[in-house]
Amino acid sequence: MAALDKLIAVLQQTEQSHREMLALSEIKRQVIVKNDVDQLIALMNKESKFMKQQEPLESERLSAVHELLQERGIKSMLNLNITEISKLIFDPADKQRLLEVQKKLAGTLQELKEINQLNQKLIEQSLMFIDLSMDIFASRPEQDATYQHPADKNGNPGRIGLFDTRA
Template identity: 55%
Template structure:
């Protein structure tokens, strides 16, 4: 019974992570299209999903503990699913457990890759914004206003990265 509960929890965890993967794809589109309001909504949805994941993780830990208690193990071992599957003797249950483990691991890997891509896109956007600000502030305010040529000081100071006059 505890193993069935554990497998159901793992399946629910996989479903929530798939929803997070969908949100990551939507977030990618929002980043590329510079839709800040949409990005904020996605982040709020991700936050709610993370709370659900935390709750399911707690339930998963309790289900593992109950399974270990049912198997006669009184210790609070921190076993991963591969180690736990060695304690399952029913072949069908073991296959279901290993299948959901593989499926969840694949979903988590896809989510990790999607988040890394979104992080790169955000970093590129920030770099572009920095470059744009730097380009706009290339000339100091003193250079932007008119001064009589006789009043100009000898040296001109620039705050930009590139000297296009050279």
Template identity: 50%
Template sequence: MALTTLLELLERLDEAHVQMLDLAAVKKQTIMDNKVEGLIDILNRESKLMKVIGQLEEKRAEAAFTFLQGVGIRSNLNLNLTELSRLVFDPEDKSRLLQIQQKLSGTLQQLKLANELNQKLIEQSLTFIDYSLDLLVGRPNQEMTYHHPSDKGSSVTRPGLFDARG
């Protein structure tokens, strides 16, 4: 019974991560389209989904502990799914557990790649914004002569767009 609960929770975790993956795809397009309000909406939806994933993860840990107690292990071991599968003797249950593990692992890998891509897109957007601000505000006039890097006295700083003293 505890194993069935654990398997169901793992499937629900995979479904939640697939939803995160779908949001990551929408986020990618939203970033590329420069839709800030849409990005805020996606971030709010991701935040809610992360709370659900956190709750499912807690239940998964409880179900794993209950399963371990059911097979005679009294300590709260932090076993991964491969190690846990060694304690499952029914071939169908073991096969189902390993299938869920592979599916969840694949989903998490795809989500990791999607998040890395979105992070790079955001960094590029910020770089472009910084470049645009430099064009708008202008760079300080720098002398065309050589200055030794340790000579800080003659360095000119760019005036900020906003006056922080105000």
């Protein structure tokens, strides 16, 4: 298999893998909205496994790029992006295949980035709501909700506990 074909195959595998991650992120968004912490933890564990699966693909990609460079007579171990690599390919059909895979992968990565940003905002809003709720329940009220004559300075100093135990 030629180095270019190997590179395109690795990029396609990477794109498919990121598509799976995108589906997982969609589910994660729904779980965040439902506030299902147990399922969220399970999804985060799946994401962690996904990240570990990306390491061999990245190694294969680097290997294919270096092999392609050597085929083209470049002895250096440059770390080039797809656009730079496409400039080294002179066959229009091969160049088109490479650029199509790049475009597809870039689109998937952009979608993944957007949904992850949305998920991050949802989590931040949930945390802000939880923080506000805790502040409301845990804070001491400034004054009692019952009427107190302004001249009465010896009034109740305020509730100490979370709940009013007076009956």
